[in-house]
Amino acid sequence: MAWSDNPELAASFRHEAAERSASLRDGLLALEGSAQPRQAATALMRDAHTLKGSATMFGAAEVVELAHRAEDLLARVRDGRVAVRRDVIDLLLLATELLSRWRPGEEWAVPADVRADTLVSLDAAISGRESVEVPRLPAEPSPVAAEAPDAAAEELPSAHAGGRLGDQVRVPTRRVHGLLDVVGEAELDVRRVERHTRELSDLLSEHQVLVKQLRAALLAGGSVGELGDRVTAMVGVGDRLHATTRDLRSRTEDAGNRLARVRDGAMGLAMVPVRRVAAAFPALVREVAGASGKDVELVLDGADVELDVRVLDGVADALRHLVTNAVDHGCETPDGRAAAGKPRRAIVTLAARTAGSSAVVEVADDGAGVDDDLLREIAVRRGYLPEGTTASGSVLHQVLFEPGFSTREDVTTTSGRGVGLDVVRSAVQELGGTIEVVSTLGLGTRFILTLPVTLGVARCLLVRCGTERYAVPLAGVVETLSLGDVAVHDVAGSLVISREDSGATMPLADLGEVLGVVGARSPRAVVVARLTGESVAWAVDEVESEREVVVKSLGDFLGRVPGAAGATIDDDGSVLLLVDLRELALRWTGSASLGAGVPEPLATETSGAAPRERDTAEGQGRARVLVVEDSLGVRELQRSILEGAGYDVVTAVDGLDGAARLQGGPVDLVLSDVEMPGMDGFTLTRTIRKTRGWENVPVVIMTSRGDDADKRAGLDAGADAYLLKREFDQRALVDTVRRLVGR
Structure with a gap:
C-alpha cells in the first residue's frame, strides 16, 4: 500500500499543509511593511521549504514545483535582488493560496490554467522583471458534505511542533x-x-x-x-x-x-512512537535518491521508541531535514561507491533509543563523510571563518549549523540555499536537547540528537550557590567534579580548568555570578556540561542531590526569563529555578567575563594565580570594546585579538544582547556583525546613534556582506568603519580600533 493511502499520514500532512500555508500568508502580509525584509523572507523560505518537502514525500510533483518557485522568489527577495513590491507580494500570496488548496490524498482543487499561469508569473518575477501579472483565482468551491470525515484522520496528532495536532493524541x-x-x-x-x-x-x-x-x-x-x-x-x-x-x-x-x-x-x-514520523521517510529517501541518481536504502531502528508528542512534534522537521541531507549530501552515486570499494547501494539509518530520562536519535549515512579541508575552505571563502583558521573536527563542523551556510555551489530542489541544519539546531535546542556531528572521511557521518523523553518531567541536579538553590537539567551534563581535584588556570584573562588524567581543558564560569547571586560564595564543586559544541565547567558551592522534578512554566506574568528553562516546587514548598545552561553558555563562552565572576579565593586557592587586573581595577585605564557577533568562533577570535592588543572586551551574542550590555556600563567602541537574529548590526548602529549618551560611541561593522549597497547602508546607519570578514586582517582591525578610540 502506498503511504499516500495511509489515512493517518494523509491526515497529518493535510493539517501541515494548512498550517504552513497560514504561516506563509501571515508572514507575507508582515513582509510588505517589514523594516527587516531579509529576516522575514528567510523565515518564509523555511515554511515553503518544509511544505515542499511534505509534497515531495507525498509524490505531488506539481505542488513541489510551485513551492520550489515560491522559495526561489523568496530567496531573491531575501538577497535584495527582487524588491518587496505589491505585485510580488500579491503573486506570492496567490502561490500560497494555491498551496493551501492542496490536500494530500485528494485531488488538487486548482484549475490547471491558473497553475500554469502562476508558474509563468513566478518565473518572470524570479528573472527580475519590473512588473509581473498576477493571475486571477476563482473562488474555492464549497465542500460537499457527502461523507463523514475519516475517524483516524480526525484523531491523529500532527508530527510537528507547538500549537499543531499535538493537542490530540490517539491512546490505546x-x-x-x-x-x-x-x-x-x-x-x-x-x-x-x-x-x-x-x-x-x-x-x-x-x-x-x-x-x-x-x-x-x-x-x-x-x-x-x-x-x-x-x-x-x-x-x-x-x-x-x-x-x-x-x-x-x-x-x-x-x-x-x-x-x-x-x-x-x-x-x-501523551507518548507517541517515533515511527509516526519515520513512516514517511522511506518515500522521501526514494524521491531524493531518484532525483540525484543514487541508490539508497533507509534502515529504521527503534521506531517503537516513544517520546512525548511535544518532543516528537518539535523535532519532526529536523529529522526530515537530516534524512534529506544524508541522502543528498552524504551518500555517493553507485559508481562513486563502487570506485571507493563500497556496495553500490548506500545505507541511511534512523535509529532511536532511550537512555534514562533522555532519548538519543541518530541519523547516519555510510557515505563520503565530511572533508574537513574542503569544509574549511568553503567556510573561509564565504566569510564564516577567518583566513588562516586551523579549526577541525567538532569545532569546524559547527559551521554546518550556521544560518545560510551550504557546501553546495548550485541550488537544487532539495538543497543549496543554506536552509536546513540551522533549523535542525534551533529545533533541538528549543527542546532543551543537544546535537553532535561525528564524521569520518570516506566512511560516513552521524548526527546524534539527545532529547528529553518528556517535557513535563526532568532529571536534575540540585545545586547550591550561596543561599540560593537551583535545578540543573541532566541533559548535556557530562560529569560533576570536586574543585579540589582539578587545576584552575588563568588564560588570557579567563579561567580554565584542566584534567590531569586526560589533559583536557575547558572554560570555567561561576554559575552563581552568572545568575547574579549575591552574598558570600565558596565554590567547591564543578558541573561539566556540553551543550553548545564545547564543554563548559560551571563552579557551584555544592551539588546536593539528583532528583526527578516536575517542570512548571513560569507563567504569562513572568514570560520568558533569560537563562531559565522553567521552575519546580521543592519539598518544603520553595520554588527552584531550572537553569538553561545552553543559553548561559552561549552568552558567556568566549567572553572575557566568563571567569571574571569567579571569586578571587577560587583562583588563588586552587592555582595560586594572582588577581587579574580586571578583578582589581575593573579594567581601569584600558579602553573597553563591545564585540557583538552571533558566531561563537568569530566572536572568540575577535575577543582574543583585541584583548591581546590591550583592550578590555565585553561580548554579546546579537544586537539585542549588545544593547543590553551597553545599558550595563559605558564602552569606548562597538565592533558588530550585521546578520544576527533579533536585532541586526545596522539596527543596533542606528539605535546607538539615536540613544542619548551613546551617540558618540564609535561603531565598526565587520561582516561578510561586501556589496557597495551594504557598505552604504552601514555608513548611512552611522558606522565609523566597515570591514569585511573575507579580507580579515588582524593588524587592520587593531589599527582601526586604535584610530577610533585614540589609544
Whole structure:
C-alpha cells in the first residue's frame, strides 16, 4: 500500500499543509511593511521549504514545483535582488493560496490554467522583471458534505511542533484502563492516609490529656503508684503513636509510588512512537535518491521508541531535514561507491533509543563523510571563518549549523540555499536537547540528537550557590567534579580548568555570578556540561542531590526569563529555578567575563594565580570594546585579538544582547556583525546613534556582506568603519580600533 493511502499520514500532512500555508500568508502580509525584509523572507523560505518537502514525500510533483518557485522568489527577495513590491507580494500570496488548496490524498482543487499561469508569473518575477501579472483565482468551491470525515484522520496528532495536532493524541484503551486502575488504588491510599491521620490526631489528644493529668499529679504530690499509672498510660499511648506513625509512613510510601505510576501513566497518554514520523521517510529517501541518481536504502531502528508528542512534534522537521541531507549530501552515486570499494547501494539509518530520562536519535549515512579541508575552505571563502583558521573536527563542523551556510555551489530542489541544519539546531535546542556531528572521511557521518523523553518531567541536579538553590537539567551534563581535584588556570584573562588524567581543558564560569547571586560564595564543586559544541565547567558551592522534578512554566506574568528553562516546587514548598545552561553558555563562552565572576579565593586557592587586573581595577585605564557577533568562533577570535592588543572586551551574542550590555556600563567602541537574529548590526548602529549618551560611541561593522549597497547602508546607519570578514586582517582591525578610540 502506498503511504499516500495511509489515512493517518494523509491526515497529518493535510493539517501541515494548512498550517504552513497560514504561516506563509501571515508572514507575507508582515513582509510588505517589514523594516527587516531579509529576516522575514528567510523565515518564509523555511515554511515553503518544509511544505515542499511534505509534497515531495507525498509524490505531488506539481505542488513541489510551485513551492520550489515560491522559495526561489523568496530567496531573491531575501538577497535584495527582487524588491518587496505589491505585485510580488500579491503573486506570492496567490502561490500560497494555491498551496493551501492542496490536500494530500485528494485531488488538487486548482484549475490547471491558473497553475500554469502562476508558474509563468513566478518565473518572470524570479528573472527580475519590473512588473509581473498576477493571475486571477476563482473562488474555492464549497465542500460537499457527502461523507463523514475519516475517524483516524480526525484523531491523529500532527508530527510537528507547538500549537499543531499535538493537542490530540490517539491512546490505546489498555493504557486508559491501566491508568484508571492505578487511580483507583491511589484513591484507596488517600482514604487509608486519612484514617491514619485521624488515629494520630486522637492519640495526640489522648497524650495531651495524660500529660496534663501527670503534671497535676506531680504538683499535688501524688503517690508513687498514681504517678506510675500515669507514666504507664503515657508509654502505652507512645507505643501506639509509634505504631501508627510507622503504618502511616508505609502508607505514604505506597501512595507516593502509586502517584508516580499515575504520573507515568498520564505522561504515557501523551507518548507517541517515533515511527509516526519515520513512516514517511522511506518515500522521501526514494524521491531524493531518484532525483540525484543514487541508490539508497533507509534502515529504521527503534521506531517503537516513544517520546512525548511535544518532543516528537518539535523535532519532526529536523529529522526530515537530516534524512534529506544524508541522502543528498552524504551518500555517493553507485559508481562513486563502487570506485571507493563500497556496495553500490548506500545505507541511511534512523535509529532511536532511550537512555534514562533522555532519548538519543541518530541519523547516519555510510557515505563520503565530511572533508574537513574542503569544509574549511568553503567556510573561509564565504566569510564564516577567518583566513588562516586551523579549526577541525567538532569545532569546524559547527559551521554546518550556521544560518545560510551550504557546501553546495548550485541550488537544487532539495538543497543549496543554506536552509536546513540551522533549523535542525534551533529545533533541538528549543527542546532543551543537544546535537553532535561525528564524521569520518570516506566512511560516513552521524548526527546524534539527545532529547528529553518528556517535557513535563526532568532529571536534575540540585545545586547550591550561596543561599540560593537551583535545578540543573541532566541533559548535556557530562560529569560533576570536586574543585579540589582539578587545576584552575588563568588564560588570557579567563579561567580554565584542566584534567590531569586526560589533559583536557575547558572554560570555567561561576554559575552563581552568572545568575547574579549575591552574598558570600565558596565554590567547591564543578558541573561539566556540553551543550553548545564545547564543554563548559560551571563552579557551584555544592551539588546536593539528583532528583526527578516536575517542570512548571513560569507563567504569562513572568514570560520568558533569560537563562531559565522553567521552575519546580521543592519539598518544603520553595520554588527552584531550572537553569538553561545552553543559553548561559552561549552568552558567556568566549567572553572575557566568563571567569571574571569567579571569586578571587577560587583562583588563588586552587592555582595560586594572582588577581587579574580586571578583578582589581575593573579594567581601569584600558579602553573597553563591545564585540557583538552571533558566531561563537568569530566572536572568540575577535575577543582574543583585541584583548591581546590591550583592550578590555565585553561580548554579546546579537544586537539585542549588545544593547543590553551597553545599558550595563559605558564602552569606548562597538565592533558588530550585521546578520544576527533579533536585532541586526545596522539596527543596533542606528539605535546607538539615536540613544542619548551613546551617540558618540564609535561603531565598526565587520561582516561578510561586501556589496557597495551594504557598505552604504552601514555608513548611512552611522558606522565609523566597515570591514569585511573575507579580507580579515588582524593588524587592520587593531589599527582601526586604535584610530577610533585614540589609544
